Amino acid sequence: MSIVSIEQVPAPKEIARSRLNRWDSPWLNPKLIAGFVLVMSVVLLGVIGPFFWDVTQARVASAPLNLPPIWVKDPPAIFPDPDPAHPLGTESNGRDMLALLMAAAPGTLRVGLIAAGLGMTIGILLGFSAGFLGGWWDALVRTIADAVITIPSLAVLIVISAFVRQIDLTNMALLLALFAWPGPTRLIRAQVLSLRERGYVQMARISGASTLDIMFKEMMPNLLPYLAASFSGNVSANILAATALEALGLGPTRIPTLGMTIFYSIRAASILRGMWWWWGFPILLLILIFTGLFLITVGLDEIANPRLRGVQAG
Amino acid sequence: MGGLTKEYLIKRLGMFLLTVWLGMTLIFIIPRLAPGDPITAMVSRMSAQSGRVENSDQIIAAWRERFGLDAPWYIQYGRYLGNLATFNLGYSLAYFPAEVEDMVARSMPWTLGLLSLATLMSFVLGNTVGALLAWRRTPNLAKALLPVSLTFTSIPAFMLGILLVYTFAFGLRWFPFAGAFARGLQPGPSWEFIKSVIYHGTLPALAIVVTTMGFWALGMRGMMVTTTGEDYMILAEAKGLRPSRIFWLYGVRNAILPQITALALTLGSIAGGSVIVEYIFTYPGMGYLLYEGIVNTDYTLIQGVVYFLIVGVSLAVLIIDLLYPLIDPRISYQKK
Numbered sequence: 001m002s003i004v005s006i007e008q009v010p011a012p013k014e015i016a017r018s019r020l021n022r023w024d025s026p027w028l029n030p031k032l033i034a035g036f037v038l039v040m041s042v043v044l045l046g047v048i049g050p051f052f053w054d055v056t057q058a059r060v061a062s063a064p065l066n067l068p069p070i071w072v073k074d075p076p077a078i079f080p081d082p083d084p085a086h087p088l089g090t091e092s093n094g095r096d097m098l099a100l101l102m103a104a105a106p107g108t109l110r111v112g113l114i115a116a117g118l119g120m121t122i123g124i125l126l127g128f129s130a131g132f133l134g135g136w137w138d139a140l141v142r143t144i145a146d147a148v149i150t151i152p153s154l155a156v157l158i159v160i161s162a163f164v165r166q167i168d169l170t171n172m173a174l175l176l177a178l179f180a181w182p183g184p185t186r187l188i189r190a191q192v193l194s195l196r197e198r199g200y201v202q203m204a205r206i207s208g209a210s211t212l213d214i215m216f217k218e219m220m221p222n223l224l225p226y227l228a229a230s231f232s233g234n235v236s237a238n239i240l241a242a243t244a245l246e247a248l249g250l251g252p253t254r255i256p257t258l259g260m261t262i263f264y265s266i267r268a269a270s271i272l273r274g275m276w277w278w279w280g281f282p283i284l285l286l287i288l289i290f291t292g293l294f295l296i297t298v299g300l301d302e303i304a305n306p307r308l309r310g311v312q313a314g
Numbered sequence: 315m316g317g318l319t320k321e322y323l324i325k326r327l328g329m330f331l332l333t334v335w336l337g338m339t340l341i342f343i344i345p346r347l348a349p350g351d352p353i354t355a356m357v358s359r360m361s362a363q364s365g366r367v368e369n370s371d372q373i374i375a376a377w378r379e380r381f382g383l384d385a386p387w388y389i390q391y392g393r394y395l396g397n398l399a400t401f402n403l404g405y406s407l408a409y410f411p412a413e414v415e416d417m418v419a420r421s422m423p424w425t426l427g428l429l430s431l432a433t434l435m436s437f438v439l440g441n442t443v444g445a446l447l448a449w450r451r452t453p454n455l456a457k458a459l460l461p462v463s464l465t466f467t468s469i470p471a472f473m474l475g476i477l478l479v480y481t482f483a484f485g486l487r488w489f490p491f492a493g494a495f496a497r498g499l500q501p502g503p504s505w506e507f508i509k510s511v512i513y514h515g516t517l518p519a520l521a522i523v524v525t526t527m528g529f530w531a532l533g534m535r536g537m538m539v540t541t542t543g544e545d546y547m548i549l550a551e552a553k554g555l556r557p558s559r560i561f562w563l564y565g566v567r568n569a570i571l572p573q574i575t576a577l578a579l580t581l582g583s584i585a586g587g588s589v590i591v592e593y594i595f596t597y598p599g600m601g602y603l604l605y606e607g608i609v610n611t612d613y614t615l616i617q618g619v620v621y622f623l624i625v626g627v628s629l630a631v632l633i634i635d636l637l638y639p640l641i642d643p644r645i646s647y648q649k650k
Contacts, residue, residue, distance in 0.1 A: 143329070143332065144332075144336070146329065147329060147332045147333040147336050148333075148336060149579050149582070150333050150578070150579065150581065150582050150628060150631045151333055151336060151582055151627075151628075152337075152582040152583070152585045152586040152620075152623050152624060152627050153582060153583065153586060154583070154586025154587065154589060154590075155585070155586050155604070155619075155620045155623045155624065156337050156340055156341060156620060156624070158589070158604060158608070158616070158620065159616050159617060159620045160340070160341060160344045160345060162607075162608050162613070162616050163344075163345035163348075163616075164344070164345050175344070178340065240470045241586075243470065244470065244472065244586075244589075244590045247472065247590060247593075248590065248593065248605060248608055249608065249609075250608065262476070266476075271476065271479055271480050271484055272484060272491070274484065276480060279480075283476060283477070286469075286470075287469055287473065290468040290469055290470070291468050291469070293468070294467060294468030295468075298532070301536075305536070
């Protein structure tokens with residue numbers, strides 16, 4: 001009898017495979033995937049685009065002025081007729097819009113990634129150490145994080161970049177990182193505080209695991225979805241701040257960015273002149289980026305907090 | 315209750331001062347890490363823009379004296395903090411002899427009005443939507459339609475602002491392009507003026523509300539899910555209380571508390587975002603003043619506006635913090 005009952009239990013491998021067959025992994029979250037696709041489409045535009053399109057047309061005066069996109073029929077008399085050589089049109093400084101977008105998108109993404117990466121790294125170090133060590137260090141980290149988080153960071157960044165003026169992408173990312181760390185720090189600290197009382201962490205402690213081992217081998221894997229959600233939210237916030245600075249004309253001036261395109265377009269009164277393609281395309285790309293990152297964040301949140309998944313179904 | 319103790323008050327006040335000090339210190343330190351003398355650079359930029367700067371030597375001398383650039387850094391820093399603490403913000407460089415204080419005072423009411431109204435609306439709407447999304451009894455139709463209101467959540471307010479200007483001001487001509495009230499109207503408590511202000515403020519407020527309410531809705535949804543599982547909710551239902559009463563006074567009442575903390579934490583970024591919104595809509599608030607300062611390289615003006623922004627936001631956070639014990643009686647700051 002006992003032999004029979006053993007045979008009835010499927011082998012662990014089969015369980016795993018049948019789960020996979022049912023697409024049951026929480027990481028196959030539709031929002032996460034959709035967000036990833038959106039962000040990747042912008043990345044690919046910047047990475048693959050230059051192989052198919054002459055990006056040097058993103059320079060001033062490399063194309064005729066004020067061409068509307070090719071699908072515009074009967075443009076207002078003030079604009080020339082669309083030219084197939086410039087499918088998305090051109091702006092008033094003689095830049096080809098398609099080339100401009102390809103040249104500008106990677107920079108925008110890079111600023112967000114660098115700043116958020118720095119912010120996360122600082123956040124992980126401070127958050128873990130504060131939550132784990134407690135005491136005066138915790139009080140200090142918490143107080144400063146709370147103070148920095150309430151500072152209107154964009155306003156401070158505006159002053160700093162207005163004073164400094166000459167700024168490149170990397171320095172801008174460094175500046176943004178000044179305000180990118182308190183969010184992750186608070187989040188990680190709170191999670192660490194709740195995790196350290198869990199059974200398996202206590203177990204590890206009793207077993208004599210070192211503090212670093214507990215931090216990175218026991219706690220870190222459980223924090224990954226939170227960290228990932230926080231990271232993508234952070235990237236989005238930093239791209240927003242970078243774009244806002246650029247849109248005020250305070251960004252890097254040597255290389256094109258999406259925000260700078262918006263700045264030139266607003267300065268040239270393109271809204272009132274009806275040149276929607278000038279500001280519309282960079283905004284469209286940014287909307288793709290922001291929506292994508294947002295979906296990724298929400299998807300990761302649902303992975304980290306299964307209760308949120310239930311709401312959708314119910 | 316009576317959760318407000320002297321200790322708590324002092325702690326929150328200390329937090330307020332720390333926030334303002336940190337913000338202003340960053341502004342002091344970081345530009346000084348950049349190479350070059352800021353004053354000479356500024357004057358050369360001014361002459362590059364306008365061809366020739368009158369009395370440029372005097373300007374350099376005046377600035378050197380104002381910032382005491384020849385003094386060691388700690389004396390400069392001490393003077394800087396002293397000036398800020400006494401609200402001595404100096405004269406605008408571009409609109410001399412206008413004082414920065416007066417310029418900020420003139421634009422502050424617009425920002426205050428727009429920002430507080432928009433934030434309040436966004437907070438109320440967003441939290442209601444979020445709570446309804448997590449509520450079992452919400453009609454299915456509403457549950458399907460409510461997420462539509464979150465479409466613009468991830469988009470920065472100023473980008474939606476550009477879209478709104480193009481659609482409703484340029485295309486449909488329903489709303490004005492710029493300004494806070496119609497030209498020729500005397501600001502005053504007349505009905506016509508108020509109507510004009512609302513008319514002009516609709517688009518900027520819309521841009522802020524629509525883009526920020528999703529943040530509240532998502533947070534609220536999460537909190538509501540947690541709250542719905544609590545025992546007192548089941549008990550309330552078992553007692554046969556009206557669903558609306560359970561929803562507002564049992565569910566929302568408890569789920570809203572972390573949201574208020576979140577409000578205090580995000581006020582800074584909301585204020586920062588509205589700076590750009592004002593710039594897009596040429597709304598005569600502090601954000602637009604800041605933009606004017608940037609365009610005219612008016613450093614005293616930029617610094618003054620940002621100082622007031624930081625103080626304002628920190629003050630609002632302080633008020634929320636002090637009100638919190640009243641909202642959540644469970645929290646008592648008295649030592650037991």
